Amino acid sequence: MITVGIVGGTGYTGVELLRLLVAHPGVELRVITSRSEAGMPVSDLFPNLRGHTELAFSVPDIDTLGGCDVVFFATPNGIAMQMVPELLEKGCRVIDLAADFRIQDIPEWEKWYGMTHACPASVVDAVYGLPEVNRAEIEKAHLVANPGCYPTAAQLGYLPLIENGLADVSSLIADCKSGVSGAGRGASVGALLAECSESMKAYAVPGHRHLPEIRQGLERAASQPVGLTFVPHLAPMIRGIHATLYARVVDRSVDIQSLYEQRYANEPFVDVLPAGSHAETRSVKGSNICRIAVHRPQDGDIVVVLSVIDNLVKGAAGQAVQNMNIMFGLEESQGLESIALLP
Helix, strand or coil: CEEEEEECCCCHHHHHHHHHHCCCCCEEEEEEECCCCCCCEHHHHCHHHCCCCCCEEECCCHHHHHCCCEEEECCCCCCHHHHHHHHHHCCCEEEECCCCCCCCCHHHHHHHHCCCCCCHHHHHHCEECCHHHHHHHHHHCCEEECCCHHHHHHHHHHHHHHHCCCECCCCEEEEEEECHHHHCCCCCHHHCHHHHCCCCEECCCCCCCHHHHHHHHHHHHHCCCCCEEEEEEECCCCCCEEEEEEEEECCCCCCHHHHHHHHCCCCCCEEECCCCCCCCHHHCCCCCCEEEEEECHHHCCEEEEEEEECCCHHHHHHHHHHHHHHHCCCCCCCCCCCCCCCC
């Protein structure tokens, strides 16, 4: 059994990790931390877990966490980097669901996240945890930077075009919508029901923190600089991301549908829909699946890719568990077989 600790278990990502890990047949969940809720039984805060765990929240302790095989950080940005070096020294493996280790360019990270990085040396050793790209590296990793939600949907949607040199990468457009849970569980006016229900808005149009992460992944695939316009939107739903991705193709003769089907044929968590389909966020709610539909309107040179995920699962906790499975040689889909919820 893999012994597991979670740092920061009271947010939406934390409870999603708990939901997946308490049912995982290869996991023994040993510790779940929260400074604000220390001593409270987990099931008192999250009644959906009643009968599934007897753990109580505790204050983070390096020695206790360091005794686990793997520790997940479901914490705000800037927390994991304070503790990761000590955990790695103790032989513990780490999966960070925040952004502390995602961007390799430290000055770029510091510009977007507004703080000085506490352990830049660890960033060099971190593996970006997008299994569909870095599976072999993840297997050997001691520190995995779990991708963000928007970056997961956008990269999976664009990769087949870019890897094959078919997209004009100078002018990519990612028009993305997210459910309100993407803002986290902390109280904020913008996430109130009366503020976000029956309304949709764009935000962070001048620049969003996920922009450099998406661009980094696409530039690695393209082996050249990428021009990307990324506009996120807040949609009146709890879960889900819908990424509508635009790219101009340089060769109209290529069968784009077949290209996507072949690229993801052996990927357990990417589903390329039949030609003419329209991907829906409700089709992935609660699952670790990314569903993709590909269109070329009027048979022109613009390809429109629709990529949908559950932002809390494939966009966060589910992908983290997928990475854990790969790191420890388990079946990649173990503990992640849940079928999406309808309605």
